[in-house]
Amino acid sequence: MTAVAQSLRAHAAWHWWEFALIAALLVSWLLLPSQALLLNEIAILALFALSLDLILGYAGVVSLGHAAFFGIGSYAAALFAKLVMPDPLVGMVVAVAAAAASGALCSVLILRGTDLTRLMVTLGVASILYELANKLDWLTGGADGLQGVVMGPLLGRFEFDLGGRTAYAYTLAVLIACLLLARKLVHSPFGYSLQALRDNRLRAGSIGLSVNTRLVVVYTVAAAIAGAAGALLAQTSGFASLDVFEFHRSAEVLLVLVIGGTGYLYGGIFGAIVFKLLHDLISAWTPQYWNFWFGLFLVVLVLAGREKLMRPWTWFGSKA
């Protein structure tokens, strides 16, 4: 094998810490049954952040309205269970399809314009969907949320229990499946073409890549994964409410990626763990002021840099 072939292959090779992370996720289900509800929330947020990483970290498309697709997946799964059939896996497929279709439609809005216009357009789309879900109360339950969703057992056998163990196993399975899929995607020529158009759109076109087609495809895939995350939330909580479309959800997932880092696929998982644990820790300690401490953490993170924070042994000592 030539040096170039080796070099290209090395980038797609598995690292030990990737195995370790996936193993840790699986072990957490076994060893921490009492924390399954929290872990389930973390895994859903991680999946949501993974989907944002595909468009933000790889394709360089900023979004302040990624909750739009999360919400569509959520409502689609809840409505399907209520109106058609309670099987969670069929509901998942329907929710993913609905989110993907809306992602494909919305992708035309982000093809043109600058980062600023994209922030506004994505924010706008999420706001429109929020208001739609609010006004269509005969269908969605409006501000009260969609009540009375009864989920069937997973694979026809495993009932969703109050402790969330079935839920967490289900979420983990979807998270790992999506992670493996995304991993295939970003190491493929398609994945590299996303990085190319993020770095230099002009040149990406000048080597014969159809920039717009690529953006439509990745936006659709990301929307589908966000929809899967939303569906997981609705299915494991048996509830869908306007909250899934809210601005804070779009902002939160962006924060998770800022904490975990973009463009290497695992930032969403690490970010979600840190975000949720900090949230839990700080709000247990000081429920009213958790935003203050979390805000302080973010300021320090951004000023000091993630690299520095993760290497405490470099905090003190000479600036050699």
Added chain:
Amino acid sequence: MSSVVLETRSLLKRFGGITPTNDVTIQVHKGARHALIGPNGAGKTTLINLLTGVLEPTSGSIWLDSQDITQLAPHLRVRRGIVRTFQINQLFSELTPAQSLALTVSARLGISGGWWKPLGTDPRVAPACEKLLAQFHLMDVMNQQVKHLAYGKRRLLEIATALACEPRVLLLDEPVAGVPEGERQEIFDIVNALPTDVSVLLIEHDMDLVFNFASSVTVLVNGAVFAEGSVDSISNDPRVKAVYLGESEHA
């Protein structure tokens, strides 16, 4: 006379009150080594932008192999074989040279949309990259991110990326700008070694390089074709000399 590969017919581009391309009709022949020269602001780069589809002409048309491509999208022109380099490097800063070239070769092979197998799985990709990396002295830095490369290396990658597209018509916009004197000839040697059916349109300021490289020359002044002909006729044209010495045309 060899056949015409690329031509423009009465091409005109207007930006407000400025007309950087004014009724330009040129023909690039198959296998030509054609130079496009002219003083600063003559509209050379604008013409390249029109040929590659980055800009849309106000009027006039562009023809490739006797087909009108005036309305064709830029990336589709590349697939038909019109490839350019940029005066200012346009590279993928987070990728490495190996990845940049592997992606470009994949795009040329029509497999850049593959989303399952890793980049470089196709057995045709790595050898093509290796050849270019070796030719352009980039083997030693092929695993460094482009943003960390020295300017000279980036310049070489700029040209290697264009060649990875296997152009039929190669548009070189000041390819050796910023390249040390000693390495300039080497770049031209590689370009000269391209297959004889590849046409090259070169924009260059250094007259020695132009006269060494090109067989035919078009001189642009103020957006319009000022003179064209063989290297000999242009190099002896007193009007061209006058333009380049900065004297007024009718002196």
